[in-house]
Amino acid sequence: MLDRQRIRENPGRIRDASARKGSDAPLDEFISLDAERRASLTELESQRAEMNRASKSIGLLVAEGKNEEAATVKRQAKALKDAVASGDDRLREIEARLHEVELLIPNPPHQTVPDGDSAESNVEVESWRSKPEFEFEPRPHWEIGERLGILDFAGGGKISGSGFIVFRGLGARLHRALLNFMLQKHTEAHDYTEVYTPYLVNRDTMTGTGQLPKFEDDMYHMERDDLFLIPTAEVPVTGLHRDSILNGEDLPIYYVASSGCFRREAGAAGKDTRGLLRVHQFDKVELVKFCSPAESYNELETLRKDAASVLEELGLHYRVTLLCAGELGFAAAKCYDLEVWAPGVGAYLEVSSCSNFEDFQARRLNIRYRPVKRAKPKFVHTLNASGVALPRLMAALLETYQKADGSVLIPEALRPFMGVDRIQAD
RNA sequence: GGAGAGAUGGCUGAGCGGUCGAAAGCGCCCGCCUGCUAAGCGGGUAAGUCGGGCCAAACCCGGCUUCCCGGGUUCGAAUCCCGGUCUCUCCGCCA
Numbered sequence: 001m002l003d004r005q006r007i008r009e010n011p012g013r014i015r016d017a018s019a020r021k022g023s024d025a026p027l028d029e030f031i032s033l034d035a036e037r038r039a040s041l042t043e044l045e046s047q048r049a050e051m052n053r054a055s056k057s058i059g060l061l062v063a064e065g066k067n068e069e070a071a072t073v074k075r076q077a078k079a080l081k082d083a084v085a086s087g088d089d090r091l092r093e094i095e096a097r098l099h100e101v102e103l104l105i106p107n108p109p110h111q112t113v114p115d116g117d118s119a120e121s122n123v124e125v126e127s128w129r130s131k132p133e134f135e136f137e138p139r140p141h142w143e144i145g146e147r148l149g150i151l152d153f154a155g156g157g158k159i160s161g162s163g164f165i166v167f168r169g170l171g172a173r174l175h176r177a178l179l180n181f182m183l184q185k186h187t188e189a190h191d192y193t194e195v196y197t198p199y200l201v202n203r204d205t206m207t208g209t210g211q212l213p214k215f216e217d218d219m220y221h222m223e224r225d226d227l228f229l230i231p232t233a234e235v236p237v238t239g240l241h242r243d244s245i246l247n248g249e250d251l252p253i254y255y256v257a258s259s260g261c262f263r264r265e266a267g268a269a270g271k272d273t274r275g276l277l278r279v280h281q282f283d284k285v286e287l288v289k290f291c292s293p294a295e296s297y298n299e300l301e302t303l304r305k306d307a308a309s310v311l312e313e314l315g316l317h318y319r320v321t322l323l324c325a326g327e328l329g330f331a332a333a334k335c336y337d338l339e340v341w342a343p344g345v346g347a348y349l350e351v352s353s354c355s356n357f358e359d360f361q362a363r364r365l366n367i368r369y370r371p372v373k374r375a376k377p378k379f380v381h382t383l384n385a386s387g388v389a390l391p392r393l394m395a396a397l398l399e400t401y402q403k404a405d406g407s408v409l410i411p412e413a414l415r416p417f418m419g420v421d422r423i424q425a426d
Numbered sequence: 427g428g429a430g431a432g433a434u435g436g437c438u439g440a441g442c443g444g445u446c447g448a449a450a451g452c453g454c455c456c457g458c459c460u461g462c463u464a465a466g467c468g469g470g471u472a473a474g475u476c477g478g479g480c481c482a483a484a485c486c487c488g489g490c491u492u493c494c495c496g497g498g499u500u501c502g503a504a505u506c507c508c509g510g511u512c513u514c515u516c517c518g519c520c521a
Binding site for chain 1: 476489
């Protein structure tokens with residue numbers, strides 16, 4: 001959600017920005033509704049002021065015992081009441097429509113975001129180490145996993161359907177080890193506060209971070225309770241400070257949360273879906289920051305480094321791309337993708353999106369802070385990054401550390417969490 | 427799931443048809459006092475929005491809205507009535 005005044009004063013700018021994102025935001029409707037709202041608000045308020053004055057004088061007249069005069073004013077007030085009521089209904093209707101429309105306007109991209117409408121226009125900004133060399137043909141993780149008996153795709157399909165996965169034995173332990181490794185890193189080395197949140201959230205929370213109303217089809221929805229399964233911990237963690245005024249001295253606030261993530265992946269059927277590449281349920285460690293507007297772009301850079309440090313410690317080759325405007329999410333102003341190299345699949349896998357939402361989510365969620373004591377509250381900036389998504393990380397890890405004999409070496413950093421230094425077939 | 431209690435400003439908490447945007451206290455801010463500090467004294471301290479004071483920011487003035495949310499009664503609702511949400515207590519159920 002954008003500052004209404006910003007749209008009002010610069011509709012052309014916002015229109016261009018939406019176009020860069022490839023969005024057909026209903027700006028004309030917004031502008032006319034906004035004008036209509038302000039006109040009827042002014043009118044209604046003057047009517048209401050008149051009525052308030054009348055009511056107040058009745059109170060005074062009654063107190064003075066002038067009952068006949070009070071009765072006269074009462075009759076006048078009754079007439080005013082109807083005018084106010086109808087004006088109020090009209091305003092409410094306009095406001096509701098205006099709000100619906102404003103929720104569909106995307107966050108404009110930051111000026112450093114390149115133009116473009118496909119992944120080809122993304123800009124690689126960094127690359128860490130190089131692709132590992134193999135003396136044999138590296139296998140994809142689904143082959144490695146099934147040969148070792150640690151990934152059970154059939155089991156997931158049987159109990160839930162395609163796109164659901166079962167980890168077994170050391171595979172399940174590797175899953176747990178990776179989560180613990182990442183959580184420990186972010187809490188101890190990077191000073192994030194760990195939180196554990198609900199996996200089911202209400203409609204308001206889902207709207208606050210921008211998933212609703214546009215992307216309802218991508219979400220699992222519990223109709224009976226009108227609750228949604230979270231697609232990322234970003235949703236509950238960012239929602240944590242909804243409707244509050246934070247103390248400026250407490251900023252920045254850093255949170256890390258490990259959670260299950262649930263995505264219907266409607267429309268993505270058949271695309272990069274093999275193995276662990278695209279599943280309906282996966283675990284992810286998420287980093288979320290709340291900070292002042294002046295700091296948010298610095299925070300974005302450190303956020304990205306914090307997320308990438310996971311890959312570096314695990315010795316996995318990755319690259320960082322700056323997303324072009326057309327690839328940028330609805331709510332983000334700027335976003336880097338972290339892509340880890342999976343030698344078996346022969347592709348870079350997106351394991352983290354590091355985004356600055358500026359005040360877009362904060363406005364929807366009404367999260368503000370006081371820069372200094374007694375100052376007016378301002379909206380915070382919110383950021384988040386995966387640190388990182390688990391299945392694809394595991395895929396890259398299995399493929400990078402596979403050996404000719406089919407076993408997989410466990411990287412040094414992970415051994416304390418695994419208890420073994422290698423996974424091999426029984 | 428059943429029964430009961432509650433929801434008021436940054437916090438605690440009073441108010442239970444009119445002058446209440448709301449007592450009092452805490453916290454915070456400004457000032458006074460005092461070698462310094464503490465204490466004391468005086469004052470100020472909710473948010474949003476619209477309009478005006480200047481074009482913008484700060485600030486000031488005025489209107490409107492907001493005492494969990496929605497609806498109703500009334501000229502007038504924090505206060506009365508109805509519905510809902512959440513919190514707490516007890517019972518039931520349950521990992």
